[in-house]
Amino acid sequence: MNFTLHIWRQKNTESSGHFVTYKVNDIDSDTSFLEMLDQLNEDLIDKGEDCVVFDYDCREGICGTCSLVINGHPHGEKKATTTCQLYMRDYADQSELWIEPWRAKSFPIVKDLAVKREAFDRIIQSGGFISTSVGSAPEANSQLVNKDDADCAFDSAICIGCGACVAVCPNASASLFVAAKINHFQRLPQGKIESTKRAERMINQMEQEGFGSCSNHRHCETVCPKEISVSNIAAMNKIL
Numbered sequence: 001m002n003f004t005l006h007i008w009r010q011k012n013t014e015s016s017g018h019f020v021t022y023k024v025n026d027i028d029s030d031t032s033f034l035e036m037l038d039q040l041n042e043d044l045i046d047k048g049e050d051c052v053v054f055d056y057d058c059r060e061g062i063c064g065t066c067s068l069v070i071n072g073h074p075h076g077e078k079k080a081t082t083t084c085q086l087y088m089r090d091y092a093d094q095s096e097l098w099i100e101p102w103r104a105k106s107f108p109i110v111k112d113l114a115v116k117r118e119a120f121d122r123i124i125q126s127g128g129f130i131s132t133s134v135g136s137a138p139e140a141n142s143q144l145v146n147k148d149d150a151d152c153a154f155d156s157a158i159c160i161g162c163g164a165c166v167a168v169c170p171n172a173s174a175s176l177f178v179a180a181k182i183n184h185f186q187r188l189p190q191g192k193i194e195s196t197k198r199a200e201r202m203i204n205q206m207e208q209e210g211f212g213s214c215s216n217h218r219h220c221e222t223v224c225p226k227e228i229s230v231s232n233i234a235a236m237n238k239i240l
Contacts, residue, residue: 001027001088005040007052008100013108019098029089033076034059034066036088054113059084061225064160067167068113069100074164074223082162082225102167106174106210119209120161123178126205127198132190143189153187156180158226165220165228171212176220178206179232186239199239 002025010017024040031039034056041051057065066083070076071094075083078090091097099113107115159180166174182199185191191198214233221230 001029001092002095003027003036003088003091004096006096006098007113009052009112010109012111017109017112019100027088029087029092031088032059032084033068033070033086033088033090034084052113053111055115056084061085062160064162064225067102067115067117067163069102069167071098074102074167075162075225079222080225080227082160085225102163104163104166104172104211106172107163107166115163117161117163119211120163120174120177122209123174123202123205124181126201127181128194128201130185130190130194132193145188149187153184156184156187156228156232159184159224159228160226162225164223164225166211168219168223169212169214170217170219171215172210173214173220174206174209174211175214175233175236176224176228176230178202179236180228182236182239183232186235195239199236203236203240 002023005022005024006019007022008017009020022040024036024043027036027039034054037052037054044051055065055067057063059066061082061084064082066075068075068083070083075081076086076090078086101109101113102115106119107117109115159177161177163177165176166172182202185198186195218230221228
């Protein structure tokens with residue numbers, strides 16, 4: 001398989017960037033998308049050129065580090081999939097690919113396709129700690145949790161904080177990410193004590209970081225690799 005890649009190259013946060021076109025040939029259909037970029041970088045290094053910088057870590061769809069917009073779609077067009085879980089066979093009918101980083105003021109570009117997502121860390125930190133002292137692991141049935149609440153808490157907790165929701169939102173809103181983190185605790189008994197204060201602090205921090213407001217476009221739900229529901233945003237708004 002042969003591909004023409006148009007990749008965003010940018011030296012640093014302060015410089016302006018542009019697309020550069022590369023050719024990659026004889027790519028096996030079972031090659032992952034990131035492995036394809038690895039192959040490109042090996043070719044660039046052999047030529048004495050600067051390799052393309054991109055984020056990755058686990059390459060198993062768990063860490064949320066990989067952050068590429070491919071042909072206008074964060075993590076590509078395949079649903080419930082991170083970039084590292086894509087394979088080149090998914091692009092058998094597309095020989096030309098445009099690859100760029102997350103686009104958001106709050107995610108400044110470090111270099112090429114890598115962006116800073118420290119704003120997410122600061123939002124999490126603003127939520128503070130749960131003051132309930134849990135001590136050692138309690139007996140499982142000592143504090144009963146409604147199954148629906150437990151299921152909803154788990155569905156929110158699986159958010160990996162990749163930032164695709166921000167990248168796709170016309171307002172660059174982080175509401176889906178913040179709502180998932182808030183509702184993860186809100187649904188459990190230990191998290192209800194400070195739920196209102198926690199939500200207020202995290203939402204205020206989100207606004208200070210420069211993220212936009214939710215206007216119900218629902219693109220975030222569509223591109224989320226963990227299929228986090230926008231119902232989390234509605235639940236978050238009810239807390240305030």
